[in-house]
Amino acid sequence: MDRFLLVLRAFQLTLPRAAAGWLFAILTSNFNRISIYELGITAVVITSLLGLYHFLSPFGVVLGRLADRVPLFGMHRTPYVLIGMLLSAAAVAVLPYIVVPMSQNPNELFGLSIPYITYIVAFLVLVLFGIGFAMAGANHLALVAEVIPERSRGLVTALIWTMLIIGMIASLQFIRGYMPTYDEQTMRSLYLLSIPVVGVTTLLGLIGVEKRRKPGEVIPGSGKLDAQEHSSLKDFTLDVVRNRTVRNFFCFIFLFMFGYSLQDNILEVFGADVLGMTVGETGRFQQIWGTGAIVGMFLMGALVFRGGISKISAITFGISGIGVSMFALAYGAYMAQASIVNYSLVGMGFFNGFALVGTLTSMMEFTTDHERGAYIGLWGFAIAFASGLASMAGGQMVTSLIESGLFAASDGFAIIFTVEGFVSLYSLYFLWQINAENFHKRISKDGLSNAMAADLG
Secondary structure, X not given: OOHHHHHHHHHHHHHHHHHHHHHHHHHHHHHHHHHHHHOOOOHHHHHHHHHHHHHOOHHHHHHHHHHHHOOXXXXXXXXXXXXXHHHXXXXXXXXXXXXXXXXXXXXXXXXXXXXXXXXXXXXXXXXXXXXXXXXXHHHHHHHHHHHOOHXXXXXXXXXXXXXXXXXXXXXXXXXXXXXXXXXXXXHHHHHHOHHHHXXXXXXXXXXXXXXXXXXXXXXXXXXXXXXXXXXXXHHHHHHHXXXXXXXXXXXXXXXXXXXXXXXXXXXXXXXXXXXXXXXXXXXXXXXXXXXXXXXXXXXXXXXXXXXXXXXXXXXXXXXXXXXXXXXXXXHHHHHOOHHHHHHHHHHHHHHHHHHHHHHHHHHHHOOOOOOHHHHHHXXXXXXXXXXHHHHHHHHHHHHHHHHOOOXXXXXXXXXXXXXXXXXXXXXXXXXXXXXXXHHHOEOOHHHHHHHHHHOOO
């Protein structure tokens, strides 16, 4: 592949992730805040719904295998990515037509009177979002692996990660201008834009990338699993349970991601409750965090290319900084000071860049040649499970501490952010119990490349 075509393909393959950035911006910075604050729906209900897609990540494996075997229009990846993204976009587009009735009369929707029908339909819609997102994500990553040479794959995937954050930042800027304050009709038209925005952006990222295959032609690696591979899964599970190093690393990943993700779907509600910010103003939170994350990841990459930092040092530095930033966020909540909050969010994003790169690199190396895929799946499961539970737990804490009237909003959020900081720091206990030799080595360029290409986030 010549250099010009590689650059073109690399840029194209970032576009579906930019489209995903739009969906994340809508859900985690706008929908959550409007549903909980403006519409008054119980926080734990909304954050539980938003956490669903994490638990649906196994569908990525199932639908990825389906795409291996069943091409559509002669292609194994492109149709599945496009269908998955459009399914997720359509799910987002209908949400205003569900949550507004949910806030008024949860037992009636579209003329039907059934107990809790709005909750049931919202659950089904977000399940469809999760399935579509898993389908698109798995097949998009597979497409990258199939069309990008191995030597360039890590760099291209790093660009895709960056585009996800840039896409979210750009989307948030547009959303802030389109709906600076909540309005039901504006919300509906904004969410309906998801279908053309996601559809067109994804399509531009796919046109001409994948070649059509002849009938009967299969892609590499799509064969069936044999009996030996099935039996080895049982052995692998037993080995994981018995292996203290693996258990400690799993606990570390789970607690790190759980602690960090607790604030994901409640931060904008905090901005409204404690700081009195509008929808447009709280939309800046994700932009501030995203900018810090990009700077942190690029600085981490620069240190790696200069040969300068070990995995354990990078993770310890990153998580320690995250903990301090969360305590600063708690202080900003208690004092109701927006400037302190903004600085703490920059710090959280920046230090997360260090911790994430170090953790992903370690995940790639905490494997064996024989069970590499199984270990990567295990670490991915830890991330998804922790993120999904954190979304639910964050909402439950808001409901229990603040909506119940037990604490004032500023005190309640200060407690929540303090708990997040302690959980994140506690993950270091399990990290420091690991004595694997390669864990203390410096992060190599190849290790960084392989970690980014794994796309475990």
